[in-house]
Amino acid sequence: MDFRTGETISEKISVAGRLYLRWGDELKRDPEISARLEELSAGIKASSELSLRSGVSRVCQICEEEEGGSCCGAGIENRYSPELLLINLLFGVTLPESGNFSKSCRFLGEGGCILKAREILCINYLCSKLQKTIPPEMLLQLQEANGAEMDLLFVLHERIKGFIRQKAK
Numbered sequence: 001m002d003f004r005t006g007e008t009i010s011e012k013i014s015v016a017g018r019l020y021l022r023w024g025d026e027l028k029r030d031p032e033i034s035a036r037l038e039e040l041s042a043g044i045k046a047s048s049e050l051s052l053r054s055g056v057s058r059v060c061q062i063c064e065e066e067e068g069g070s071c072c073g074a075g076i077e078n079r080y081s082p083e084l085l086l087i088n089l090l091f092g093v094t095l096p097e098s099g100n101f102s103k104s105c106r107f108l109g110e111g112g113c114i115l116k117a118r119e120i121l122c123i124n125y126l127c128s129k130l131q132k133t134i135p136p137e138m139l140l141q142l143q144e145a146n147g148a149e150m151d152l153l154f155v156l157h158e159r160i161k162g163f164i165r166q167k168a169k
């Protein structure tokens with residue numbers, strides 16, 4: 001099987017799919033990786049709950065629906081690695097074969113981002129409108145939760161890369 005990294009997002013999605021087919025079950029059974037997956041899932045849940053509580057989700061929804069669109073522009077999907085897409089497959093996310101909107105990121109769906117494990121830029125982005133709208137103490141809490149999510153993601157991403165490197169020898 002061809003596990004080269006891939007250049008385009010479609011190629012990376014294909015590589016992630018092949019990695020999942022070949023090693024998805026083993027990855028889920030690996031005690032270290034399954035523990036990290038659970039931790040990341042909890043971290044993502046904590047930061048998305050804080051997004052809701054702080055009002056970020058509401059402001060972004062208004063921006064999407066009433067002000068002509070979000071910041072999820074075309075091209076951001078290219079930042080995703082096959083391993084990060086593989087983490088989404090391990091979480092049960094279905095990766096899209098094509099985009100919904102020509103001027104937006106491949107992963108933007110009708111109801112927002114379809115991914116569970118997102119790239120650092122996507123986790124960490126707080127536009128100037130959000131910085132002006134959300135109370136500073138909530139922003140701080142959100143930044144802390146986002147920071148924890150990014151740390152967990154980094155550790156898992158590296159573990160999975162190491163796992164694949166070792167298996168592919």
Ligand code: SF4
Pocket residue numbers: 059060061063064069070071072125126127128129130
């Ligand atoms: S982050 Fe800012 S620009 Fe992006 S959708 Fe939310 S409010 Fe709009």
Ligand code: SF4
Pocket residue numbers: 071072073076077105106107108109112113114115118119122
């Ligand atoms: S949050 Fe999701 S839809 Fe938005 S740019 Fe990031 S990956 Fe794309």
